[in-house]
Amino acid sequence: MGGKERLQFVRSPLLERFSGLTHAFTTRSGGISCPPYDSLNLSARSGDTEFSVEKNRQILSDALSIKRNFFFLNQVHGDSIVVAEDAGSQRKSYSADAVITAKPELPLAILTADCLSILLFSADNRSIGAIHAGWRGTALNIVGQTVNRMISRFNINPAYIYAAMGPSIGPCCYEVDSTVYEQFHKSSSLWDEGSLNADRDGERRWMLDLxxxxxxxxxxxxxxxxxxxxxxxxxxxxxxxxxxxxxxGISSGRQGSIIMLT
Ligand SMILES: [Zn+2]
Incomplete structure (x- = not known):
C-alpha cells in the first residue's frame, strides 16, 4: 500500500452544493503510514509514527487547499462543545467532542474509527460544526446540543442547517450488550427506533444504528x-x-472528517 494509492474522499452531495464551503470524509488511502496504519492515518495517538501522521495531515491539507492547522479536539466521549476562534495549534488541544465556528479558513477536524462524525453547515449566518458521536456522545445527545449552541451563538435558524454524517460502524456490525442498552435507554426514547434486537446464544444483545x-x-x-x-x-x-x-483493535488508525468555511 503506502504512498502509491491515490487519495480518496467521501463527500456529502448535500454539502457539495454550497460554494464557499470545503468538506471531506477521508478514507485510509493516499497516505504514507505503514501497516497496520496504512496509509492515511491522521491520529498521533494511535501508535503510528509522528512523522507519518504529520506528513499525512500535510497531504490532506494540500489536497483540500487548506493553509492553516486543523482544529483537532482531544475527544473524550463527553458532550463539551468548543467555539473555535483561531486555527488549531500543535500544542493546545481541547477536551471536547464538538466544535463550532463562524470564522472562514478555520478547518475543523474530527477523528474516528467506527464512531459517527457529523458535519453541520448553516446557510443562514454562515457557520459550521463538527461532532464526534459514539454511543456515549449519542446518549448525551451531543448533536442536538451542538445545534442548540449554534442557534444561540450565531443567531441562526435550524431550518437552514445541513448535516452530513460520515462513515461509521453500521447496524450490520455494531452489536452492543445490555450495559450499553440500559444506559442508553434511560437517556432517550429514540433508542428503540435505532436498534434491532439480536438475541444471541440466549443472551440479549442489540444492533445499534448511530x-x-x-x-x-x-x-x-x-x-x-x-x-x-x-x-x-x-x-x-x-x-x-x-x-x-x-x-x-488498538492498532487501528483514524480517518478524518473535515469542514471549513472559505
Ligand atoms: Zn458492517
Missing amino acids: AVINSLQLEEAGVDPEHISHTPYCTSCNENLFYSYRRD
Missing part, C-alpha cells in the same frame, strides 16, 4: 430531515477503505 438515532436527534433540534445526509459505508465492513476500532 446514524438513525443521530438523525432523529437532529430532527428534534429543528433540522429538516431533507437536509440530513448519510454515507452508505460501514467502517467495519469496508476494510480497504476505512479504519475500524472494533475490527482492528
Whole structure:
C-alpha cells in the first residue's frame, strides 16, 4: 500500500452544493503510514509514527487547499462543545467532542474509527460544526446540543442547517450488550427506533444504528430531515477503505472528517 494509492474522499452531495464551503470524509488511502496504519492515518495517538501522521495531515491539507492547522479536539466521549476562534495549534488541544465556528479558513477536524462524525453547515449566518458521536456522545445527545449552541451563538435558524454524517460502524456490525442498552435507554426514547434486537446464544444483545438515532436527534433540534445526509459505508465492513476500532483493535488508525468555511 503506502504512498502509491491515490487519495480518496467521501463527500456529502448535500454539502457539495454550497460554494464557499470545503468538506471531506477521508478514507485510509493516499497516505504514507505503514501497516497496520496504512496509509492515511491522521491520529498521533494511535501508535503510528509522528512523522507519518504529520506528513499525512500535510497531504490532506494540500489536497483540500487548506493553509492553516486543523482544529483537532482531544475527544473524550463527553458532550463539551468548543467555539473555535483561531486555527488549531500543535500544542493546545481541547477536551471536547464538538466544535463550532463562524470564522472562514478555520478547518475543523474530527477523528474516528467506527464512531459517527457529523458535519453541520448553516446557510443562514454562515457557520459550521463538527461532532464526534459514539454511543456515549449519542446518549448525551451531543448533536442536538451542538445545534442548540449554534442557534444561540450565531443567531441562526435550524431550518437552514445541513448535516452530513460520515462513515461509521453500521447496524450490520455494531452489536452492543445490555450495559450499553440500559444506559442508553434511560437517556432517550429514540433508542428503540435505532436498534434491532439480536438475541444471541440466549443472551440479549442489540444492533445499534448511530446514524438513525443521530438523525432523529437532529430532527428534534429543528433540522429538516431533507437536509440530513448519510454515507452508505460501514467502517467495519469496508476494510480497504476505512479504519475500524472494533475490527482492528488498538492498532487501528483514524480517518478524518473535515469542514471549513472559505
Ligand atoms: Zn458492517
